[in-house]
Amino acid sequence: MAVEQPTKPTVGDKLYDMMFHNYVWKSIFRTGYPNTPRNQMLVVATNLFLHLHPTRIHRTHVKITHTYCLGGLSFFMFLGLTVTGILLMFYYVPSVERAYLDIQTIQNTVEFGQLMRNMHRWMAHAMVILVFMHMMRVFYTGAYKPPREFNWVVGVILLVLTFLLSFTGYLLPWDQLAFWAITVGTNIAGSAPVLGPKTRFWLLGGFEVGPQALIRFYTLHVIGLPLLAAIFMAVHFWRIRRDGGLARPL
Amino acid sequence: MATAVVARPVSRTQTRSREEEVLVWPDLVFIEFIAAMLFTITLFLLSFLVNAPLLDQANADVTPNPSKAPWYLLNLQELLLHMNAAMAGVIIPTIWLVIMGAFPYFDREQHGQGVWFGTEKAVRLTIVSAVVGFVGTWFLILWDSGKIAFFLHGWFGLSGGDSLRFLENVRSVQTQLPWPEWSRNITYSPVNIVIIGEDFQHLDFPAWLVEQGIPTMAMVGMSAMLIFSLWRVGWVVTRRDALIVLFSAFVAAYGVLTLTGTAFRGQGQELVFPWELKVSEGIPGQE
Numbered sequence A: 001m002a003v004e005q006p007t008k009p010t011v012g013d014k015l016y017d018m019m020f021h022n023y024v025w026k027s028i029f030r031t032g033y034p035n036t037p038r039n040q041m042l043v044v045a046t047n048l049f050l051h052l053h054p055t056r057i058h059r060t061h062v063k064i065t066h067t068y069c070l071g072g073l074s075f076f077m078f079l080g081l082t083v084t085g086i087l088l089m090f091y092y093v094p095s096v097e098r099a100y101l102d103i104q105t106i107q108n109t110v111e112f113g114q115l116m117r118n119m120h121r122w123m124a125h126a127m128v129i130l131v132f133m134h135m136m137r138v139f140y141t142g143a144y145k146p147p148r149e150f151n152w153v154v155g156v157i158l159l160v161l162t163f164l165l166s167f168t169g170y171l172l173p174w175d176q177l178a179f180w181a182i183t184v185g186t187n188i189a190g191s192a193p194v195l196g197p198k199t200r201f202w203l204l205g206g207f208e209v210g211p212q213a214l215i216r217f218y219t220l221h222v223i224g225l226p227l228l229a230a231i232f233m234a235v236h237f238w239r240i241r242r243d244g245g246l247a248r249p250l
Numbered sequence B: 001m002a003t004a005v006v007a008r009p010v011s012r013t014q015t016r017s018r019e020e021e022v023l024v025w026p027d028l029v030f031i032e033f034i035a036a037m038l039f040t041i042t043l044f045l046l047s048f049l050v051n052a053p054l055l056d057q058a059n060a061d062v063t064p065n066p067s068k069a070p071w072y073l074l075n076l077q078e079l080l081l082h083m084n085a086a087m088a089g090v091i092i093p094t095i096w097l098v099i100m101g102a103f104p105y106f107d108r109e110q111h112g113q114g115v116w117f118g119t120e121k122a123v124r125l126t127i128v129s130a131v132v133g134f135v136g137t138w139f140l141i142l143w144d145s146g147k148i149a150f151f152l153h154g155w156f157g158l159s160g161g162d163s164l165r166f167l168e169n170v171r172s173v174q175t176q177l178p179w180p181e182w183s184r185n186i187t188y189s190p191v192n193i194v195i196i197g198e199d200f201q202h203l204d205f206p207a208w209l210v211e212q213g214i215p216t217m218a219m220v221g222m223s224a225m226l227i228f229s230l231w232r233v234g235w236v237v238t239r240r241d242a243l244i245v246l247f248s249a250f251v252a253a254y255g256v257l258t259l260t261g262t263a264f265r266g267q268g269q270e271l272v273f274p275w276e277l278k279v280s281e282g283i284p285g286q287e
Ligand code: HEM
Pocket: A067, A069, A070, A071, A072, A073, A074, A075, A078, A131, A132, A134, A135, A138, A141, A143, A144, A148, A151, A152, A153, A154, A155, A156, A158, A159, A162, A233, A236, A240, A245, A246, A247
């Protein structure tokens, strides 16, 4: 029986030790590089961001065809939209005089501005589609059943918030497309019996789409609705953990 | 289960053995990373290739024709063409969201969760309901825009003559039938009830029928009939099955409405083919 002999550490091993077993690394990550089961569990448990996850999950849930990653990708779009949105905010002023010109400046003068705006726009569309598809996947896998009833309700609220986020952003470029889409859209809201006209007036800050509407939509778009969405997402993720991870056959 | 009067949400987590488990790092984190990268790359490519639209500066005096809401609201804008505005724009979406939120409180059966299409006939029900929703919605749209009568006449030379004029579209039920005068002004309340500026005392029955009655019958009646017939043939067994029918028909109808509103509505919201769709930028003082 061959006895394993300790081998001389290679250059790679030394480099590895230098990078991952030093004072600074440990001060940040607490664990070594996650290449052993122990470190792998520790890193998930001690890292704030990874700690959205449990350390271990059921085997069926890493099958792509179970979730198609749709919920995760919806969240990823939300994060991406936050990043590109913040960059756009550097240049954009929500006033009727400046909004349109600022968008032109972003496109023509700002370095990577056009790319940034495109990313924000296409991610927004992608998020609406992904959230809807996520809802379909949850429905057809029967994942709304007990004990996840309430998380389904939270999901419906998130769906509405996603629509509203997209809708309020639509006005901001202040071009013909934006203006008339919001005019049509708020007219739809205004047609509600009894409360409709009031709702429309409250949304627009007036009887038609104008400066007040722009500032209201902007405020809702960059702070009000994202904050609400973030809160509901936190509840959504928390509940997934509390309900014992994703649904699986009893 | 026999003792449970109300299906209580299970509060304890399901047990699982260690053999069934995988580590989040690397098994899940890896997948998430790949998915995120794929999307990042795709979106970057898309953003390099296609620019976000930017038209002329907003101008309240220049109305483009057609004016459209953002695409995900075009399903409502499409509904708006066929019925009472409040109903299409607010009441139906609100009621639907409430119904959808209530799904898990209607179907409380715990079994069949966590797998795709968890009942015996689920796939079949999904396909049938989606097809019915798809065809039914298209049929209603075509009927209401008068296209069915138009095609029957233009392609097959069929014409119902004046006696069938009322079938041309939904509105003609109101305008082409000999409604008695009294039915157009039915007083249902002795006093006029005014709620924030809106009067409730008289009813124009033919108008009500066309704007609210028929659309309600189409939506509620058709869903109910679909569920009922699939129950009669024995495919719908559980509440879950009924929800699958309802949800699948909804997704199909929602898709058709969104698509119609986006790609098939031209100037003046006329029903046209996508390749005929033109937008007039709206020159002031000109149509
Ligand atoms: C901004 C929108 C949303 C985000 C970011 C989000 C995120 C997520 C994530 C990351 C998961 C984990 C599993 C997966 O990826 O599929 C999940 C699960 C879930 N989501 Fe969402 N979601 C959103 C909207 C919705 C909507 C619209 C619904 C339903 C109406 C919903 C209902 C659920 C339920 C019931 C689960 C548990 C699924 C299971 O146990 O298999 N969510 N969500």
